[in-house]
Amino acid sequence: xxxxxxxxxxxxxxxxxxxxxxxxxxxxxxxxxxxxxxxxxxxxxxxxxxxxxxxxxxxxxxxxxxxxxxxxxxxxxxxxxxxxxxxxxxxxxxxxxxxxxxxxxxxxxxxxxxxxxxxxxxxxxxxxxxxxxxxxxxxxxxxxxxx
Amino acid sequence: xxxxxxxxxxxxxxxxxxxxxxxxxxxxxxxxxxxxxxxxxxxxxxxxxxxxxxxxxxxxxxxxxxxxxxxxxxxxxxxxxxxxxxxxxxxxxxxxxxxxxxxxxxxxxxxxxxxxxxxxxxxxxxxxxxxxxxxxxxxxxxxxxxxxxxxxxxxxxxxxxxxxxxxxxxxxxxxxxxxxxxxxxxxxxxxxxxxxxxxxxxxxxxxxxxxxxxxxxxxxxxxxxxxxxxxxxxxxxxxxxxxxxxxxxxxxxxxxxxxxxxxxxxxxxxxxxxxxxxxxxx
Amino acid sequence: xxxxxxxxxxxxxxxxxxxxxxxxxxxxxxxxxxxxxxxxxxxxxxxxxxxxxxxxxxxxxxxxxxxxxxxxxxxxxxxxxxxxxxxxxxxxxxxxxxxxxxxxx
Numbered sequence: 001x002x003x004x005x006x007x008x009x010x011x012x013x014x015x016x017x018x019x020x021x022x023x024x025x026x027x028x029x030x031x032x033x034x035x036x037x038x039x040x041x042x043x044x045x046x047x048x049x050x051x052x053x054x055x056x057x058x059x060x061x062x063x064x065x066x067x068x069x070x071x072x073x074x075x076x077x078x079x080x081x082x083x084x085x086x087x088x089x090x091x092x093x094x095x096x097x098x099x100x101x102x103x104x105x106x107x108x109x110x111x112x113x114x115x116x117x118x119x120x121x122x123x124x125x126x127x128x129x130x131x132x133x134x135x136x137x138x139x140x141x142x143x144x145x146x147x
Numbered sequence: 148x149x150x151x152x153x154x155x156x157x158x159x160x161x162x163x164x165x166x167x168x169x170x171x172x173x174x175x176x177x178x179x180x181x182x183x184x185x186x187x188x189x190x191x192x193x194x195x196x197x198x199x200x201x202x203x204x205x206x207x208x209x210x211x212x213x214x215x216x217x218x219x220x221x222x223x224x225x226x227x228x229x230x231x232x233x234x235x236x237x238x239x240x241x242x243x244x245x246x247x248x249x250x251x252x253x254x255x256x257x258x259x260x261x262x263x264x265x266x267x268x269x270x271x272x273x274x275x276x277x278x279x280x281x282x283x284x285x286x287x288x289x290x291x292x293x294x295x296x297x298x299x300x301x302x303x304x305x306x307x308x309x310x311x312x313x314x315x316x317x318x319x320x321x322x323x324x325x326x327x328x329x330x331x332x333x334x335x336x337x338x339x340x341x342x343x344x345x346x347x348x349x350x351x352x353x354x355x356x357x358x359x360x361x362x363x364x365x366x367x368x369x370x371x372x373x374x375x376x377x378x379x380x381x382x383x384x385x386x387x388x389x390x391x392x393x394x395x396x397x398x399x400x401x402x403x404x405x406x407x408x409x410x411x412x413x414x415x416x417x418x419x420x421x422x423x424x425x426x427x428x429x
Numbered sequence: 430x431x432x433x434x435x436x437x438x439x440x441x442x443x444x445x446x447x448x449x450x451x452x453x454x455x456x457x458x459x460x461x462x463x464x465x466x467x468x469x470x471x472x473x474x475x476x477x478x479x480x481x482x483x484x485x486x487x488x489x490x491x492x493x494x495x496x497x498x499x500x501x502x503x504x505x506x507x508x509x510x511x512x513x514x515x516x517x518x519x520x521x522x523x524x525x526x527x528x529x530x531x532x533x534x
Contacts (some may be wrong), residue, residue: 015167033154040152041449043508043528045436048148072356073166074517076173081312081459083489085162085169086519088455091522092160095451113150117449119524121514135516152448160453312464332530 002116021067022089029096039103041114048113053134053144056109060101061138063124091135095119098139104124111143190307196298201242201262204297208261215247215263222248224420225266225284228277232285235355236348238292246284250426256283258290260297272424273369277415278362282353289348308402308413346394350401359411360402367395431505431532438505438532446455447501447529452493456486457520486523487511494525503529 039081047053066074077084079126098119119139126133216222225246233244247265254269264287274280290296310327337345353360402409416424431438458466462478469476490511498506509527516522 019166030157033510037152037154040150041447042150043449043510043526044446048150050148057441063252069166069170073170074520076170076177078457078517078520079177079460080173081457081462083162084455084516085164086166087516087520087522088453089161091453091455091516095453095524099449118510118525119451119526120513121512121522121524123514123516135514148442149445150448151445153501154448156500159493159496159500160451313460 010068011072012048014070014072018067019068022093025093025097029100032100033096033114036100036103036107039107039112041099041103041117042118042147044115047115047144048140051144052147054147055144057140057144058102058105058109058111058114058143059106059138059140060103061097061136062094062097062101063134063136064090066090067136084093091121092136094135095139098137101140102141108141109143109145111145113144114141115144117141150236155247174343184309185306188309189302192302196294196301199294201239202315204261208259208263210332216249219248221248221268221271221420221423225418228281229264229288232281232288232352233354236285236288236352238288238290242291244288244291244313245399256287258287258296260300261293264288264291268424268426271416271420273395274416274424275365276362277416278353278357278413279366279369280416281356282349282363282366283354285349286345289345289352290341292348293341293344295337295345298341299337333390343394343397346397347401348406350398350407350409351405354402354407359408359409360398361409361411361413363402364395364409367398430505431464432491432495432509432527433505433507434527435448435481435500436508438507442533443530444533445503445531447498447503449526450497450501450503450506450529451524451526452490452495452497453511453522453524454486454489454493455516455520455522456482456489458482483513483521483523486513486521487525490494490523494527498527498529501529503531505530505532 048057065111066086070090074084077086099117102114102117117139118141119137121135121137124134124136174336218231225248229244229246238244242262244262244264244331249265249267252266252269254273256264256266258264264284266284270283271280274283350360350363353363399409415421437443458478458481464483466476466478494506494509506527506529509525512524512526514522
């Protein structure tokens with residue numbers, strides 16, 4: 001009985017706090033994306049030849065972990081197969097955050113364009129073999145500063 | 148060549164379902180499937196249990212024969228009373244009942260594999276008469292006669308395999324633990340229909356032994372008292388013993404239908420037994 | 430919508446570059462397929478269930494990327510790259526990203 005109560009308490013707090021944190025993060029992401037819209041990102045490998053520019057490698061990375069509610073829902077979902085909706089939003093946030101951090105680093109260097117952007121995702125396993133642990137998302141590219 | 152970076156619209160890489168609804172839908176689906184699977188396994192185990200010969204049960208139980216408490220005056224008395232009950236109960240050939248006694252204040256008794264029945268001091272101390280004790284003994288012997296222990300054992304095994312399969316495939320330890328606990332609960336106890344069947348058989352035996360069924364409902368009135376002193380009144384569905392009032396009523400109906408008188412002379416427990424059973428709690 | 434992982438489209442001119450577009454999805458296979466895969470581990474060979482899983486994931490990720498490109502007004506996506514990672518046991522994330530461009534007709 002005590003087990004069940006602890007589980008429900010964790011679930012409820014994971015749900016409420018997680019929802020609030022997620023909404024807040026999304027609002028911050030959307031605001032910052034509007035702000036950084038003038039630093040452009042492309043996956044092209046060749047820079048536009050019309051300008052002379054100095055280049056630098058810029059990266060942005062973030063490590064995210066899920067909350068208890070997402071873990072339980074995804075556990076149930078993975079029994080039935082299909083899309084794990086809880087993790088989709090988590091990774092979307094992580095990726096956009098990584099790109100924003102990369103843009104910030106480029107802006108600090110005075111750059112207006114980042115090309116050859118690539119993503120790297122890898123998961124850090126948790127303590128028991130079945131738990132999620134954490135996921136690191138890294139975005140990196142070459143920032144071009146017009147000379 | 149122009150370079151632009153228009154902002155992509157929200158919601159393409161995320162699904163728009165409300166997480167709580169999602170969760171409830173998944174949980175509901177899982178519970179339905181679990182109920183069907185566990186229910187089917189229980190039915191199957193019940194049907195198949197009859198085909199396992201009693202000798203196999205004896206083989207299994209002989210392996211933990213060393214764990215049973217040593218015989219003594221109490222278990223000798225219980226064995227003698229049980230033999231009288233067996234004479235009235237129509238056991239199939241080859242089935243032998245062995246009574247064991249545990250000196251503990253727990254108010255309980257149960258039947259396990261191989262015809263072994265265990266009684267606790269606490270229960271014996273509460274019995275108002277030998278008739279009542281005979282009723283409880285007969286109830287446990289009925290479980291053995293109807294092969295309930297082996298059926299529960301098989302059910303537990305089948306559920307264990309299902310849980311192991313789910314744990315191999317699931318990505319979350321929480322879900323696995325929850326299913327494991329649910330499975331364990333199903334496997335540890337006799338189902339309510341099994342208890343009712345044992346009640347009916349025991350009543351018939353009691354009537355045959357004494358000519359009347361006085362003492363039968365006293366047992367359940369006692370258990371009813373015991374349980375209301377416990378964790379309050381759980382709703383009936385959560386308790387595996389059919390509500391004690393239901394059992395008392397069932398006994399009344401059964402006795403009336405078969406013409407067994409509810410009143411009659413009852414024999415008290417032997418003096419020495421009562422003394423041993425009423426030792427102060429440790 | 431033209432999809433390519435080349436830098437250019439031979440014979441066509443790029444008019445506008447419209448930036449990074451991404452499509453991603455996280456998928457898992459249901460319990461039955463997982464158990465089959467576990468048994469397949471004994472004999473070895475291709476795990477058809479998981480191959481399907483990743484194919485479906487790639488399909489979905491590509492579709493979402495195309496949706497983002499269409500919203501930006503592009504008619505081609507170049508320099509496409511895929512990135513896979515496993516999130517938990519039995520679940521995989523697939524990311525497809527590229528640059529949305531407008532090609533001259």
